[in-house]
Amino acid sequence: MHQQHAQTTSVDDPIFEVRNTSVSFDMERGESKVLNEVSLDIERGEVLGVVGESGSGKSMFASALLDAVVDPGILTGDITYYPESGESIDLLELSDEEIKQVRWEEISMVFQGAMSSFNPTMTIEDHFRETLAVHDYDVEEGMARAEELLSDLYLEAEQVLDAYPHELSGGMSQRALIALSLVLEPEVLVMDEPTAALDLLMQRSIIQLIREIAEQRDLTIVFITHDLPLVANLADRIAVLYAFEFVEVGPAYDVLKAAKHPYTRALLNSTPNLDTPREQMKPIEGAAPDPVSVPEGCSYHPRCPLSDAVCERDDPPLDSDEDDGHVAACHHVENVPDAVPLTLQEVTVNE
Numbered sequence: 214m215h216q217q218h219a220q221t222t223s224v225d226d227p228i229f230e231v232r233n234t235s236v237s238f239d240m241e242r243g244e245s246k247v248l249n250e251v252s253l254d255i256e257r258g259e260v261l262g263v264v265g266e267s268g269s270g271k272s273m274f275a276s277a278l279l280d281a282v283v284d285p286g287i288l289t290g291d292i293t294y295y296p297e298s299g300e301s302i303d304l305l306e307l308s309d310e311e312i313k314q315v316r317w318e319e320i321s322m323v324f325q326g327a328m329s330s331f332n333p334t335m336t337i338e339d340h341f342r343e344t345l346a347v348h349d350y351d352v353e354e355g356m357a358r359a360e361e362l363l364s365d366l367y368l369e370a371e372q373v374l375d376a377y378p379h380e381l382s383g384g385m386s387q388r389a390l391i392a393l394s395l396v397l398e399p400e401v402l403v404m405d406e407p408t409a410a411l412d413l414l415m416q417r418s419i420i421q422l423i424r425e426i427a428e429q430r431d432l433t434i435v436f437i438t439h440d441l442p443l444v445a446n447l448a449d450r451i452a453v454l455y456a457f458e459f460v461e462v463g464p465a466y467d468v469l470k471a472a473k474h475p476y477t478r479a480l481l482n483s484t485p486n487l488d489t490p491r492e493q494m495k496p497i498e499g500a501a502p503d504p505v506s507v508p509e510g511c512s513y514h515p516r517c518p519l520s521d522a523v524c525e526r527d528d529p530p531l532d533s534d535e536d537d538g539h540v541a542a543c544h545h546v547e548n549v550p551d552a553v554p555l556t557l558q559e560v561t562v563n564e
């Protein structure tokens with residue numbers, strides 16, 4: 214059995230406290246735990262990048278934050294949300310009606326592929342008006358905000374509002390969706406691979422816009438991606454998911470320049486820099502675990518050059534004596550830099 218992870222690095226002013234949170238599916242092959250007892254604090258106003266390979270549980274973490282795990286997934290644990298003013302909210306205890314209000318108004322979400330989020334028979338303006346009306350906001354005031362948001366995202370507001378979703382390019386519709394997700398002035402925006410379907414140039418310009426908007430509006434952003442170099446330019450902190458658990462959390466600069474976990478270092482070595490075409494990236498050897506049969510002990514041990522009997526037996530906790538907020542779940546943290554040297558250091562990082 215996996216041990217319960219110790220509490221992770223705490224932050225000064227948490228907007229979320231996620232504790233021992235799991236998502237599981239009952240499968241014919243056995244219990245599939247696709248988020249495994251994760252604990253993490255998210256700081257108010259930060260951009261947190263959540264990074265991991267495909268199938269590592271990133272989307273499960275995103276949907277857990279909105280208590281929106283798809284059926285028949287079972288979400289357990291504690292997620293406390295601290296609004297800017299008022300009482301803290303135990304998200305997993307809310308009624309369906311209450312959680313609907315929190316979503317969009319407090320915590321909003323943008324997924325990959327705007328097209329599937331828009332209704333093809335409605336104009337973009339209809340989407341804004343409907344969202345405002347359903348949440349009992351003043352529609353005219355809200356539409357003024359919508360125009361402002363669209364132009365902050367470098368879109369011609371009038372033209373975009375009049376358009377049907379299919380009339381917009383991929384980059385335009387993704388930006389329109391970001392504007393829609395912000396029209397109710399939420400405190401948190403959870404973005405799950407919001408730029409994955411776009412070309413590199415458009416991805417970068419949207420990342421830049423997201424940074425600007427986060428700063429202007431004091432937003433907390435949880436940005437989920439498999440693309441480590443992409444978040445390098447965006448995130449204040451990075452949390453790395455491997456096999457449904459966080460294996461490393463820390464300030465973006467430290468995680469990118471001095472990663473502590475062998476997996477994070479392998480991930481960095483597999484993604485040389487922002488200009489490297491995906492096809493040229495070197496995949497990490499071995500396969501990511503199947504959620505039904507996650508290895509005992511440290512789940513990374515079958516792929517790790519430092520693995521020994523302790524790693525095969527004990528799941529390392531995500532804690533450390535370090536006081537710099539940079540933690541890694543590894544029994545051999547001090548030996549990692551020699552055992553897994555960073556081959557490429559070209560990731561550009563916001564300092």
Ligand SMILES: Nc1ncnc2c1ncn2[C@@H]1O[C@H](COP(=O)(O)OP(=O)(O)OP(=O)(O)O)[C@@H](O)[C@H]1O
Nearest residue numbers: 238247266267268269270271272273274283439504
């Ligand atoms: N409806 C479902 N029923 C059972 N298992 C599921 C379901 N949806 C997802 N999973 C499994 O949960 C695990 C985590 O999925 P998740 O979508 O969170 O991964 P991810 O890191 O976001 O990957 P990707 O980048 O490919 O979206 C995967 O093994 C996936 O197969």
